[in-house]
Amino acid sequence: MSFVSLNIESPADAPVKLTRRALAKQRTRERVLAAARRLFTERGYEGATIRDIAQAAGMSTGAVFASFADKSELFDEILTADYEVIYAQMKQAGQNAASVDEGVIGMFAVAYGFHVEQLPLLQASIAVSWTRSETAERRNRGHVKYIFKLLADVLERGVERGELKAGVDVKLLAEIIWDVYVANYRRAIFDAWTVEALLARFAEQLKVILAGARA
């Protein structure tokens, strides 16, 4: 699964004037990333080799390796970029909500809306997440923390407002909600469910999960 990068909340770096060489390097990276995104989407993670990606980007395999250590780093960079796009929206949906249900559903509506548009890439990322190397796994575990934090914030505000019981195990609750959120993608993948259908099911699941936690 793809998650947010660690530097999301850090203040923007002061603009640096790029040398011509640095600019060229950045352009190479972008070309590789664009080609890789396309091939991962078309062929899945295992189906796209570094050689294919290099060829699609119009450069040598060596040039790709000059920018990325291996295929999994390349893949993770694409996923991280995606999560950075939706993280801010998820955060806003969670913060602006008047109730726990609204906040949680709002957050994951953003995620479903984004990922259902590009299901093949999401499928590849979930497939990889089950068998990834330990280094890649560690890299990603850092990312998931940020989504969990958003979710926990929404739940804790629910406790403060007196919507949820005071002693509720927020972490456990967040985990169960996350489980059903991710599992529902199977409906989109195998049964072609729309975002609306996913959200309707998710809302029902949320209701039964929260039932015992409501004050």
Place this chain on the structure above:
Amino acid sequence: MGVRDEQKQATREKVLEAARDLFNETGYDETTIRAIAERAGVSVGSVFTTFASKAEVLSHVMERRLGDLYAEFDRVLPFLRGSTADRLSSIFAIHYEFETRRVKLFLAHIAASYNPSNDPGVTPYGRNERLTRMLREVLEGGVQRGDVRADLDVQVMVDTLKAAYAWNYRIAAARGAGAAELSAVMDKQIAFIAEGWRPR
């Protein structure tokens, strides 16, 4: 069965056994059809006359394993006692116990179900009707026993429990957690959810 069919059946058995062991020892992606044929002592061609793809081999390996698991359940189910939560805990504990015996194989099965190239001969992970039925029966039994409220949406609850069950394998994938740890996490999740289905 004719001699030919018998031979075909024997090849099938050998291939499935070899594949099961190789997938678990060296990993699904790393295992080639050639390696499976070699371990099974059959020709590469005969593997392909029996199965359309590696994905199909994996699918059949898992189907056969499930046969064993559910034979176990047929023995155990009549003896389940206690609250609905206790019964569910037992059912999931037996699953974790069984699947962690060959955990790499099981993780490969989950991963493969998300691969874009699933062919028609493949039953992907997550289409386990037996598990769904068992959970339904326990929850519906709970309504009769009186510890589950009658207006519970059973199908939504089954989906929720299955999601939690499956996603807990992440801690097996991430740091090799065993059956006991997976069951302990699941028990906590069940206890939490059970709060919400208590009749009130």
